[in-house]
Every structure is written in structure tokens, then in C-alpha cells.
Amino acid sequence: MARTPSLSRRDWLRLASAGVIGTSMSGWLDVLAADAAKHPQRKRSCILLWMNGGPSQTDTFDLKPGHANAGEFKPITTNVPGLQISEHLPKIAKFGDRMAIVRSMSTKEGDHSRATFLMRTGYLPQGPIQYPSIGAHVAHELGSDDAALPNAVAIAPYTVFAPGGYGPGFLGPKYAPLIVGDTSNQFQAGGQVDYDQSLKVKDLAPPKEVSDAHADARIDLLKDMEKDFVARHPDVSPQSHLTAYDRAIRLMRTDAAKAFNVEDEKGEVRDRYGRNLFGQGCLLARRLVERGVPFVEVTLGGLNGGGLGWDTHADNFNQVKRLSEVLDPAWAALMTDLKERGLLDTTLIVWMGEFGRTPKLEGNGRNHFPNAWTTVLAGGGIKGGQAYGKTSADGMSVEENAVSVPTFIATVCAALGIDSTKQNQSNVGRPIRIADVGAKPIKEVLA
């Protein structure tokens, strides 16, 4: 029942030296990234745009013009004739040809907690089984043990309702996403967040009182201690401790952490993404994908961090419009930049929330609605320019090609070149597949 074995024993000396010398790494990573982008065997990446609270499909990607349930927004046509989305998403509408809009998502979970967990792990919470989140699976399948950057990064996640849906579960802490911009403590969407600072990795630098020379000396001494201990205790834990420190040090010492310096980008670029947490988060996601990180997710909850922005039980149209105005430029900028860098074909972008909202208005809001809702798959591995599945004229039910969560997960995996039937040993001794038994990817949306 062995876990995936830790990487080969690293030569500490070599690493410590690399850290001490340091400067030889500068510039190298950019070159490597550029090469990687052109390489035909380049591994894929996934960017998940997580819409916290459950975005209304009727006001974003599955409009019902002319029907009583239509609401206040008008549809506009994307760059693909016949494919229409909300008028408040004009920039992303120019990428209709790269999108597969899945309008037939159908689940039974209308509770934030359970639905979030279900969408993010592919399973319902079941007793003690620690299901890994999709990000952890991608990190596990596509990540590299040698990379200086972590294999999964979560930007501004709102983990409150389903912390289990953000973790590595039984795959182990090695696949835990690195979290930046954690806004879980902010329930209300109010309060400006200093996004420049919050998008940095916490604790990346030693405290000011510790000079570089001392910091290096400490690592050397620690290396000696660890060698002794590991020799006398050849178990998983000490080795993983070494590994984690090793990766943390690489993050500290190499230029890898510079990926998080969003302020290095030109002002004009930052403006294009939008000067808010989500926009800058998407910019950071691009930078990370450029450097080979296989999984990055950015959460759009409140308007500037935190909260259940899309959970529009009240004031639906104003809220959705404001959120769309944040979502649209950021997502479009992301698609543009990735395309420009030749990365769009190898980067899958997933847009989703935990459920949709009632097509029928209740007061001036829409309530939770898992019965028929929309997710969007775009970019690498996806055959764009289409809407998959159909809802009824009133939007209340799915008419064609209902998509369950396992099917959706299987499709995401297929687009990334991952075998979703692969089993991993769980923490209760039972092997568990990435996507639940029987799940088959949707062929029609795959390139």
C-alpha cells in the first residue's frame, strides 16, 4: 500500500551550493519557459476559474431571450454565429471559437458545502475518505518533482465551505496547492484588499534579523542533522520533510518565486486584466503557466476578494453585471496572452461554480439551482465554437445530454491527457479512481 515514493535522495550539497551561488539561475528560467512553450511534448496546464457562490447561467452563458425567465440581460453573439452569451461578457465573446459551453450540467446538490466538494473532487463527502481535489490530481499526474515552483497553486481561494475540496486528500501534502491571496477570513465582499501583497507567497524570506550568510549557514547545519536522522529512520515522513524543505528552499533561492511578482508586468498589461484581485490573479495564473505550473486556479467571489459574490439571492442583475465586468476583461486577457505566447493549445481553461441559479426569478434574486446549469471549457484539448447540451425553453430542466460531475471530471482529464480511470490508493485502503466509476469523457467537446 505504498504511496507514490518520494523523489530520489537529493544531493543537498548541490542544492545548497546552487542556493549560495544563486545568480547563475537568473534569466535561465525565462529561456526555459519559452523553450517549453514551443516544445511539442510540452505538458499541459489547467487554469480553473472558480466562480464562488454559484453563477446564474441564465444571465451568463445560457440566456433565454423572449421567455418570461429571460431577465434583464440581452444576449450577444460570439465570434461564432449562433453561439450567444450575455451582453456583459463582450471581450470573452471574441473567443467563442475556443469555447465549448456545457449547458447541461445536472446534479442534485444545492448546498454550497456539498456542491463545492462534489464539483471540486468529483465525489460526495463520504465519511473518512479524503478525496483529493482536481487540482491535486492534476499536480500528481502532470507535475514534476524537480520543479522549483509547486505543481498546484490556488489564488485567492475561498475555502470556507469545503476545505476538503481544496486539498490533496489522500494523495498527501506533497500535492497540496500553494495558496496565495487567501481570503477565507473575509466573509463580506467589502474592504479593499492589497492584492499586490496578498498574491505573494507567505514566509518566502527569512526574517530581517537573519542575514543571508546566517540563513545559508542554517541550511548547511540542518542538512547535516537531517542526514543523521534519515539514516537512522528510513521512513516516509523524514524523507518528505527533507523534500518539502528542499522545495521550499528552491522556491526561496531560485528565481522561481519571482513568478509571483505581478508588479513586474507593464502597467498597460495589468490594466488589461483589471486592477482587482481576480484580474491580477489571472495575470499571475498566466505567469505561472508560462513557467510550467500544471494547475492554477483563481477564484472570483466578491468583487475584490472574499465572499459569495455569485450567490445572488438578492439584487441578482446588479451583482451579476458587476461580477461579469470583472470576469470579462480578465478572462479575455488571459486567452489573448496565452494565445500570443503559443500556450493556448496546451492550456485548458475551466470556468465553473458549484451550481447554477433558478431560471425563475424569486423577488429580485435567483436561488440555488443544480438541476440545469452551465460550465465552460476553453483552450487546449477542447473543440471550441459550440454549446454542448441543451436546457428547456424555460431553463428549468436539461433536455439533451445531461452531464454529471464524474463525466465532467473525466472530460477535463481527457483534455489534459490524463486517464481519469486511473486508481490511487486512498487513506482507507480502497483504491479510488480520479473520476468515479463509469464516467466517460464527452467526445464531442474534445479536440
Added chain:
Amino acid sequence: MRCARLWLVGLGVLAVVVAPPPARAGDPAPASPGKQSPALSAEKLAERIDALIEAKWREKDIRPSPLADDGEFLRRLSLDVGGRIPAVMDARQFFGDKSPEKRRKAVDKLLDSPLYSTHFAAVWRSLMVPDNNNPFLQGNGPQLEAWLKNRLRENTHYDKMVREVLTAPVVLDRQAMAGRTSVEPTPLPFYQAQEMKPENLAAATSRLFLGVKLECAQCHNHPFAKWKRDQFWEYAAFFAGIQTPPGQAGFVTATNDAADKREIKISGTDKVVQARFLDRGEPKWQDKVSTRQTLADWVTSVDNPYFARAAANRLWAHFFGLGLVEPVDEESEDNRPSHPELLDELARQFVLHDFDMKYLIRAITYSKAYQRSSVAESADVPDPRLFSRMSIKGLTAEQLYDSIVEATRYKEPGQIANARGFVTPGGARAEFVSRFSNHSDKRTEFQTSILQALALMNGQFVSDATSTDIAKSETLAGIIDAPWMKTPEKVEALYLAALSRKPRAAELERLVKYVDRGGPSGDKDKALADVFWVLLNSSEFILNH
């Protein structure tokens, strides 16, 4: 002749009628722990543990690791029983003690200290209400822990505690609470964590208290074990009286508790089933005895084949990192105990001693098996289920924090003295705990994450705790300032504080040289701070070995 034969046949019939139903395949061993053997003292049970463990080694021709040395033992014991590393004073005292029973005395001392109840309250709480990162439950976790701590402090026996959990009032009497500034803690958070739903309560209580994982059987017949869907719901029916308003997450309170309700509709169907015990026994309903009380009577009964066994296994797993049945909550045909006779005996003795947890803990920690060193003789690690070598366990976030505070004598800013035991939201301890919460069940495969590594290396907390500023933390500052201590003694003092042992000759030589030349900058104080930092960031510190 015919009469005799008839008489014999009659006897045979009688025997068939009287005998208990034969155990089905997959049942845990004897139908009831019974009162077959005499009660053994903790010392005698410890000997029995060793005899049974050692028998298996002989069978497999295994040479066990030697016994742990004093430092290894005391640290392990302090973490397992008290939730933190030993205080330096206690370590020095222990090393200086020359009496042969000193290890047992150390066990007794810890069991009598308030550290035991604080730590085990945290242990049981995390089993009962696992996810600490949920802020809704963060508010309630401390209440559950407070209730546990109260009971453990009085050494309330396990069966009474479980009974209290199973029969806890779930409807908050707001009128009775009005105007009161403090309320007696109850096990209510356990119910809230299960959303007050009978099916969740069934699964949780069955797993925790009976060592039976029923979850799969909720929707269909269990794919591996023998549980059928109807059985699951018959058990859930015991909780059917708890009603919550529709749509509410049930975090706060139930609206009603129909104490006599004992049937439930299987979710998604129209079928109604009656409450029945897991072994399909029919409850003997009594007037004025509520449904949940009837359940509690059966669960905590000395004849219940699962109860004592599950508890004994969990306690074993706590101390050894893995249970005699592993995974602990899924004993089945495919998952049998590694030492069946031993588990039977532990269960039996637990019952005979009225479910006294301290008794069982004493017996386990008195044993030689518990004292095996975790050092491996070769890279070839033996099967951990033979217990010939102590497995390495991870520390919980609380243990890590409390150990760092103990080692550094860190002064937590603005903390109330008695708040140490709980996760006060927003405090330094709370922040640290949420960063270091390890969601993995397998304690013997604890893994450090990058964020944790960064927090330990560079984080504010560790940095303050290793500050040379005596206002922030005392250990380092004290050692640096002590004019009567030479470098070797200073290094030794740091080792004792952090690792509860003295440095080995080679370690001492290396570090004394480093400190005497003042590290890279010629500053001896900074060099000592470096050494302390290294000790606190080592695997040896962060693991329970």
C-alpha cells in the same frame, strides 16, 4: 434403550435451542468479551501484551529493535499522553532518576497531570468533529473539547462518556439559557457536525464507537462487508427522533426531539424500517426509556461485541501509529487484526475494568512493545504491523505548536493563561493550527508541505520564538545570557529544550566549533540562535519517534 436415545435427542434439541447463534463469517471474534478470564492489573496486562507480540516475532524469526533510550522514551510518552514535549526540568529529573520503575512512574505522573485531559480532549475532539478549518465548527469545536476535558479530568469512564454523547440533548432550551453568562458544555457539537441527520449520525457513531464503517450501505448493499442497506437504516432509525427545520443546515439546533420515535423512511424510497441493533438484535423497548437511551444501553453494554474492541483498537493506534486492526474503523473478513488474541484480551480487560481508559493507557505504555526504539537497524524496515520497531508518527498541529512553545518558552502575546488548551479563533495558536492541519488519517505517513516548511523556516511565530529578545521567548535568551555556561553546556541546553536529549559526541563537536567561531559573522549569540533554529526545524523535532 429407546428411552435413553429419546433423552439424548431431547438434550440435543435443548442444546440447539440454548446455544447462541453461530458467528457468521466476518464477525469479530467471540460473541461477547464475557467474563472468562480474571481481571489483570495494568502491569500484568503489559506483560501479556509483550508475550503475544513477542510470540509473533518468534514465529516470523524477527529480531526487534532495542528498547528506546531515556530521551526517546520520555519524549514519545510526553507527546502521546500529554500532547507536548517534556519540559527541560522534567527531562533532567527523569535522566537523573536511577530507580528501575522510573518509566512507569513517568507514565503515572503524566496520567495524573492536567496535560492528559487537555491532550486527549483534543484527540477525541478531532475524531468526533474532524474538520477544524470550518469556521462554523470553529465556534463549536472548543465547546466539545471543553466537555471532553471536563469528563477526562474526572476520569469518567469511556462507556459513560459514550452514553452521554448518544443521549445528549439536541434541542437548545433558549429560555433556560437566557440571562446566563456561561453554559455547561455538552456534546452537542458532535450532532451539529453531522447536521443533525440520522444517516450521518448513524455512520459517525458506528464508525467511532463500534469500529464499523457503514457508510457505503446507506444507498446500497455494502460492496465489501456484509452490511445491507436496510440494516444501515434500521440503525439510523435510532436517531430518527431528531428533527430539524427543512432547508436548514442544522448547525445550530434541532427543533424537536421525539424521544420515542423509532422508525425511519429510507431516503429516496417509501420504505419504512424499524430501529434494530447492528447485530439484528431486537431492542427491548421500555416505557420511559427513550430510543437513544435504548441505543446507548446496547452500544455500551459489556456484551456488545464491537464496543470495547473498537475502543481498545483506537487506543492502541494512538500509541503505536496503527491499530491492531488497520484501518481502525473497518474490521472485516478482509481486514483482520494482526494479533487477534491480543485484541480480544485488550477488549476483555477493558470491560473487566469498567472501561477505565487510564487503565488501558497504563497497560499499553507500561509494555516493552511501546518502548521499542524507532531507530532502524538497516534500510530494510520490518512490517510495522509486527510492532518490532516503533513507527514514526506525525504531530498534530496542536502538538507542534505547544511543543515549540514549550521548547522556546515563548510568551504568547495577549493570551489568557487558561486559553492554552483551545483554539481561540484569531489567536497565534489558531492561525498556526489552521496552517498545519494535516487532513491525512495515516499518522505513520505524515508529510510536510512546502507552506509548512516555509512557515517553520521563516514564519513570524518561529522567528519570535527563537528571538534573542527575552521579552519574546525565554529559552534562547536565557541560555545566551547565562554567564556560568560554557559553549558545550549551552549547546546541550538547547538540545535538551528542543529534542529532550543530550547531543551525541560528533554533533556536539561540530556545533561547539560553529558557535565558538560565531558562525559566518563572528557573532556567538547569533550562532546559538542558528543552532536553536536548526533543532526546531529538524525532522527529529517535528516528528514523534
